[in-house]
Amino acid sequence: MATLLTGSTGYIGAHIASNLLADHAEPLNVLVRARDSEEARGRLWRSLQLHMDFQRFDDFYHSRIRVFRGDLTDSRFGLADDEYSALVRSTNSIIHCAASLNRKSEKSCLNVNLRGTLEVIQLAMRARDNHGLRRFSHVSTVAVAGHRANEVVEEDSAIDWNRSDYDPYARTKKFCEHMLRQLLPDVPRTIFRPSIVLGDSRRPETNQFEMVRAFVFLAGLPVLPFRSTDKVDIVPVDYVAGAISTLHQKEKPAHEIYHLSSGTRSETFVQLTDALAKAQDKRGPKYVPGLEGTTSKVINALAGRAGKVGGLATLLKVFLPYLVWNTVFDNRRVVAEMGASPAPFSKYCYPLLRFSREKNFSYPYKDLPGTAAVSAAAAAREARR
Ligand SMILES: NC(=O)c1ccc[n+]([C@@H]2O[C@H](COP(=O)([O-])OP(=O)(O)OC[C@H]3O[C@@H](n4cnc5c(N)ncnc54)[C@H](OP(=O)(O)O)[C@@H]3O)[C@@H](O)[C@H]2O)c1
Numbered sequence: 001m002a003t004l005l006t007g008s009t010g011y012i013g014a015h016i017a018s019n020l021l022a023d024h025a026e027p028l029n030v031l032v033r034a035r036d037s038e039e040a041r042g043r044l045w046r047s048l049q050l051h052m053d054f055q056r057f058d059d060f061y062h063s064r065i066r067v068f069r070g071d072l073t074d075s076r077f078g079l080a081d082d083e084y085s086a087l088v089r090s091t092n093s094i095i096h097c098a099a100s101l102n103r104k105s106e107k108s109c110l111n112v113n114l115r116g117t118l119e120v121i122q123l124a125m126r127a128r129d130n131h132g133l134r135r136f137s138h139v140s141t142v143a144v145a146g147h148r149a150n151e152v153v154e155e156d157s158a159i160d161w162n163r164s165d166y167d168p169y170a171r172t173k174k175f176c177e178h179m180l181r182q183l184l185p186d187v188p189r190t191i192f193r194p195s196i197v198l199g200d201s202r203r204p205e206t207n208q209f210e211m212v213r214a215f216v217f218l219a220g221l222p223v224l225p226f227r228s229t230d231k232v233d234i235v236p237v238d239y240v241a242g243a244i245s246t247l248h249q250k251e252k253p254a255h256e257i258y259h260l261s262s263g264t265r266s267e268t269f270v271q272l273t274d275a276l277a278k279a280q281d282k283r284g285p286k287y288v289p290g291l292e293g294t295t296s297k298v299i300n301a302l303a304g305r306a307g308k309v310g311g312l313a314t315l316l317k318v319f320l321p322y323l324v325w326n327t328v329f330d331n332r333r334v335v336a337e338m339g340a341s342p343a344p345f346s347k348y349c350y351p352l353l354r355f356s357r358e359k360n361f362s363y364p365y366k367d368l369p370g371t372a373a374v375s376a377a378a379a380a381r382e383a384r385r
Helices: 009-021 035-050 056-065 081-090 106-130 168-183 212-218 237-249 269-280 289-300 307-325 332-338 345-358 374-384
Strands: 001-005 028-032 066-068 093-096 134-137 191-194 257-260
Touching: 001 009, 009 028, 009 035, 009 237, 028 035, 028 269, 035 056, 035 066, 056 066, 066 081, 081 093, 093 106, 093 237, 106 134, 106 168, 106 289, 134 168, 134 237, 168 191, 191 237, 212 307, 212 345, 237 332, 257 332, 269 345, 289 307
Parallel strands: 001 028, 001 093, 028 066, 093 134, 134 191, 191 257
Antiparallel strands: none
């Protein structure tokens, strides 16, 4: 019997896939968007090459991985009846990691996060009724906590239906958790809520650059419109994926919900900029919190415009609320169960910054041996996203 992982071509999903393949023996069903099996293989290689060489990938691909070419937004993922039924019959646990993180698009969040999660839940019900489901793990987000200011939020009180949300992403992810509880009351569930996932504490390489781009831009400014002692809850992807793959495999995790975050040990802006300044032998920025209002006005005015500046402003516009809310997410549950805390961002932020600048915010992907066309198709798909 296999674990079904959605989102294996994404940043966190590929880290989870790599852990499951390396540390556990069971087969892995993956749902991948692709027109044909060669494109699917190429897209998986693209996401997994950060974690393994081609030989190892190829071995896993032929021995442990079964690809279901499907889309969350299609009924039964758009699979033919025999494929869908094979997916139901072979799946005995699910890690649902796929999502739309497009904070600006109500439509995309509605379709991928709500309709897509409902499809995954329906698959879970069919597997449960067919042979039983060991566990359903759902990758959510701390953003479900809605508007907050100067708080330490605990898992069980994070969702408050009377609070407003920052964006459609947060709103739809909040409802996904609700659907899961309502529709699968009898299935063991785990809900993982990562905070801002940025970089890998084990190495400088990354293939996700969206947040890194915002971070590198802010890190280069001489003046920052923030309060220097505000905390920002950042967690490395290796900690997040390690916790998800370990706790999902546990027979009885101690809790249903886990914040995968840095919690009260989150660092302040000034701790981070001091670490960066020291690493580069430079002076740190000046903090002028009074500029926050003007900065958001400028960002709002530039967001949506064409070109690099418009793109950066759009990015900052969606992330700004999460940078200035001075809110952290209590992580005592995961730290107790994993026996370790996440590495502090100050310890690995400079290598991440240097790698991203040197590579001009793009990962030097290797093609599948002999198939440049697959990578061109994957690049075209990424550009359309
Ligand atoms: N990154 C963070 O800072 C962060 C923080 C908190 C929570 N999270 C949560 O972590 C999870 C993974 O995030 P990530 O950063 O790894 O995102 P990501 O790199 O954008 O990956 C998203 C994954 O979802 C898949 N997906 C999207 N739409 C789909 C569809 N219609 N059908 C099938 N698959 C679809 C993508 O497939 P394609 O490759 O085909 O697009 C990709 O594999 C999400 O649930 C997110 O809410 C992330």
